[in-house]
Amino acid sequence: MKIKSKLSTIIQKALNNANIETSDIVISDATKPEFGDYQFNGIMKLAKQLRKNPREIASTVIEKIDTTNIIEKVEVAGPGFINIWLSNKWLANEATDILDDPRVGVGFVEKPQKVVVDYSGPNMAKQMHVGHLRSSIIGDTIATLLEFLGNDVIRQNHIGDWGTQFGMLIAYLEEQGADGNQNLKDLEQFYKDAKKRFDESDEFANKAREYVVKIQQGDPHCLELWQKFIDISLQHCEDVYKKLSVKLTRDDVRAESFYNPRLPKVVETLQNRGLLVDSNGAKCVFLDGSDVPVIVQKGDGGYLYATTDLAGLEFRAKDLKANRICYVVDARQGEHFKQVFTIAKKADMVDNSVQLEHIAFGTMMDKSGKPFKTRDGGTVKLIDLLDEAVIRAKETIKQRNTHSQEELDKVANAIGIGAVKYADLSINRESNYLFSWDKMLSFDGNTALYMQYAYARIGSIFRKYDGELKGQIIIDDEIEHRLALIILKFEDTLLKASKEATPHTITSYLYDLVTIFMKFYEQNPILKDDIEPDIKMSRLLLSKLTANVIKKGLDILGIEVVDKI
RNA sequence: GCACUCGUAGCUCAGCUGGAUAGAGCACCCGCCUUCUAAGCGGGCGGUCUCAGGUUCGAAUCCUGACGGGUGUACCA
Known part of the structure; x- marks a missing residue:
């Protein structure tokens, strides 16, 4: 449900009806529960332009706001904020409508794009190590997310298969x-x-x-x-x-060597555009503001990675016909991408309309804040790290003693791998991040395990209740209101995450969702004897919807859920 | 040297296209299991948002500068 866009439309109409002209209506989440569900802060700015008292304008505007359906009530607060409460009835109906929707209320984007996502890019000479972890999982999440929203995603695994x-x-x-x-x-x-x-x-x-x-x-x-x-x-x-x-599969592999035959043409194109300069025997492009050239052909005739990336950009724009090209690569290569993006556009190898993005991420650090290494200073093999995650997960859940050996393996795998991925995806990708086993395998706080636990708890409810699931959601109190609302916010969240290519937007959302659900679960008993049948059904349905969103959300992050922990 | 980036609670991090009293988790203290998974929930403690200016009705958020950390900077990728 695109709630914000619906509210923008309503506010826009109200402003028009109050004879106020304005362009962009930005609706924000309310900063506190006392301030409602959403707020519109634009009145103060308008008041300044109109040289009028903001509270007066706000009062006029709220008279014009349509409160017959979505909105329950509006209020002027502080210097001129407009606080908005959504209607319980509307939330309940909308939530009920998406009960059987496998997309849990998330639509498709209006203008689907063809998006190339370049990620993972391991070197064939060596085994994958922790350095490939972030690119692989952040890239995979972004690809899955864009695909889910209806874009045509082309995954590209630029493997290093060439070189001395x-x-x-x-x-x-x-x-x-x-x-x-x-x-x-x-x-x-x-x-x-x-x-x-x-x-x-x-x-x-x-x-x-x-x-x-x-x-x-x-x-x-x-x-x-x-x-x-x-x-x-x-x-x-x-x-x-x-x-x-x-x-990623073998079909997504587009190796470095693939571009080999195209490299001479890259140099030729740059030559023809007059961008090439000979300097100390090397063929270079000098970009304004920098004395340091981008070298595309060495003195000995060899090519460099800038050349390959230029060939790649041209191939992706012209042959694959991409509208948006995302490189999920370490932040340290920021300058390199800035340069090749500039050159590619200058040389018309990529049309100006194509969005070129370096989806940068920081370095993985150990507890002492140094780059992650083995005890003897070597690189940590990815496979070893993952195996250890599963072993550690198994240790933590063994105590529960609720699983058969077979189940234990399956659950430990979901939890261990989920922990590693979630820990990485849940922090702002651009900052360096501290790798901590204890933190990621904790049940507390913003971890995969907390989400998986919530999902399993819901699973437990439905193991106990095996009746029909049919009825209407009824919102009866504050916590149910918040739960239904956050469920319906799923689409707005995914849109934000896809626009900014920030997986942590999704994890923060899931954490909020689960936190609210846990409160609901504590406060509102579901299967107790004295619960009215329609209330019981409504609560069952809210739980079911919560589980659906958790599952879909984690699925986009590439993390599995389990029915029992 | 130049460029990029970061600096928010003891620790790990949100919040940053300007909005109301800056939020979580961990740690620490105190409550809640005959009741759907207590690996949970509630409460408390904890802040000069690195510093100094500026723009603004309003700045953690935008601008300038300083300090501190990280990274990159001609033939590796």
């Missing part, structure tokens, strides 16, 4: 012969072993260099080995995606 280190890896793979496949199980070790050989043996090092050239020239044997290597490495990533419930 591959010569070394492939040479080593060949040297290992049949054992190569076996040894590739541990990519990290394989890389280390190859590097060791490279450093020890000149003969091997030379061979590795030869292989780089051979791959680039398209030597069939080398390409075959390379392909084999990429397949196995990609399989590792897919194992991680599966464990993480990240929806």
Whole structure:
């Protein structure tokens, strides 16, 4: 339900009827319950323009506000705020209407866009590590969210499958012969072993260099080995995606190497547009205000990542015909994206109407505030981190002793993985964030577990009640009013989250929803003997709706719910 | 040096396209289970929103500057 937009329309009409001209009506959530459900703060500004007393204007305006349906009452408060209370009856009817709606009241956007979301982007030479975690889950959430709202989303996994280190890896793979496949199980070790050989043996090092050239020239044997290597490495990533419930598949892979044939054309285009300058042998673009160039071709003829990204931008805009292109990449690359976005538009590789966005995120820190590493300073493998999350989750729920072994595995998986993802998604993505097992696996506060627990509690109600679910929601008190209202705010929340690409908007919402539900649950008994049948049904329906929103909300975040904890 | 970014309760974080007395969780203290999952709920304690100016009827929010932390800055990605 787009409540804010409905209220804007009503206020707009009221202002028109009061002969006041204005353009943008911004409706805000009320800052406190005493101030109603929503407020309109624009009167003070208008009063200034009209050189009139704001309270007087507000009083005139509220006379004109239509209170026959959505709005229960309005009030002038303070220097000229208009506070708005929604009607219980309206909330109850709207909530009842979406009981069987799988979208829980969320519509489709009016103008669907074609959106490319570029995320995850692992390097094929190494195993996925914690550095890939944020991009993978933030990107997946944004893609899922945009898709759910009705946009045409194209996921792009820009995997690193090209570069000098591959010569070394492939040479080593060949040297290992049949054992190569076996040894590739541990990519990290394989890389280390190859590097060791490279450093020890000149003969091997030379061979590795030869292989780089051979791959680039398209030597069939080398390409075959390379392909084999990429397949196995990609399989590792897919194992991680599966464990993480990240929806990326092989169809979404658009590797770095894909753009190789297009790189000379990028340089040519820039040349033709007169953007290219030769500097110290390298081909560069100088953007105004900076002495430091963006290099697109090295002195030795090699290309750089700016070149690849430019080719990617052009491909996405022209071939994929995207209206919006989102790069879910570490904040440290902010300058790089600013540069390539500017160049791409200047060179008409991307039309001006295309929205280019760097969805930046901060670094994952450990308890002491330093970048997250293993005890000996190495990078933490993602798969290890996830396994540990599940083990820890299992420890915490074992005490309950309510599950069979099979259930325990399933529940621990949902809770452990959910905890890791939620902890990441629930903070403003642009700031660095502190990774804490204790915090993320707590039942208290804004955690996945708290949401999952609420869902399970509702599940418990319905295990006890197995009658029909049919009837009308009746709003009887303050807490039911708040619960119905927040359920109907789901769409406004998702719209905000998609506009700003901020998953934490969704987690904050879910936390508020669940907090209100928990209060409702404490205050308003449902299955007690002395509850009137229509009240009982209404409360059951409100619980059911709450569960539906929790489930859908967590689903967008890529987190599973369980019926029992 | 220059650019970007952050600075809110003891800790971790919301709030930032200007609005009313700045909010949560953790920690600490006090209550509530013969009652739908107490891994819950209620109450209390806790603040010069880094500092100084400015714009405004109104600033945590916008502007300028200072201080402090992080990051990036020519042939890696």
